[in-house]
Amino acid sequence: MWQLIRRFILVVLVRPFAMLIIGLDVRGRQNLPTKGPAIIAANHNSHIDTLLMLCLFPSRSLKQVRPVAAADHFLKTPLSSWFSRNVIGIIPVNRKGAKEGEDVLAGCKAALANNEILVIFPEGSRGEAEEMGTFKSGIARLAEAFPQAPIVPVYIQGAGRVLPRGKRIIVPFNCSAIVGAPFRWCGQKAEFMAKLRTTIETLRADAPPLRWL
Template sequence: MKNILFALLVRPVILFILGLNIRRKHKLPDKGPCVIIANHNSHLDTLVLMSLFRGKSFAKVRPVAAGDYFMKNKFLAFFSTKVMNIIPIERKMTRDFRGMFKPVLEALDDDGIIILFPEGSRGEAEQLSKYKSGIYYLMREKPEVPIVPLFIHGLGKALPKGSFVFVPFFDIFVGDKFFYTDNRNDFMVEMNERMDALQKEGQFSEW
């Protein structure tokens, strides 16, 4: 059902109405397990990232999303679970990171392609917010799983936080994969540097 509903309801909007240009598409994984990380500026970010995958790989795509938001009513819960196939996570303070990420870890065990936004909630258009360290604790449980960084450039202008106005055409920059390192500061620094480099590449492409 997920493949059919997504193909009918979502993919045409992403590909033909908004427009999409992928830089270094060959660096996208064609199978899991892996974790895709990206900046988060728009209501459409998750759907756009899902549209990058096809066939068997698409069936394994599992976005991580806030359960308190995406499961708050029947319509949104249906769309989130039947079309997007999200992994709902409760946003709360806890030291039991393994417990919180249990459904994500189970999806990775099933060769899942996990979509994760380290910023947490949506930020301002085209601006990177401060990363939360949750991804460090997730990857600590799966250090062998590759992390693929992406930067979505321009989509924050298409449907930014607080807006419902479409502005077409945007780019996605795919970076080199990297892996967990057993030092939280080093890991967060490396992730920041990789995302900053992709952001600058997107700004350069406008010149």
């Protein structure tokens, strides 16, 4: 039942908003996975990034798509917790440190084991508009644990200007999502992280100019 409600909200309300009000342009959509396990890795400038990523997928795939999000923000209130879990479908991650013996990536690993599609922002938190911060290595741990899962890089352009960090008012800039070709775990953490960073930087260089709507 919740899957139907989630699908309705995302397809009927969120997607038209992203396509018409924000002007989301998608390139390389054919590179998106149609089934899991798979990991989508994108840069992160705005809370609107998560909704934009959900808009990339056809409605039939949405039940498999699980964004990874910060528990301290998305579960802050009962209402935001309900919306985040049941509509956005997040996997909450404690980014303030694990308790002794706790695996903060356990929920992500369970989702991949269940053949779901993770959406991960390797920076861990939002950066300044149109800038990329340091990538954290949690994604490498997941790729190593599930080497059969393709890693699909995505560069989101414009979201940091549409809804900047710390702001509540949406600004009418266009957004673009450039989806790159998938690759897999290469066996070495440093090499994997460098490839991921370089690939997303390359997508960034190919992004169209920002413009007002």
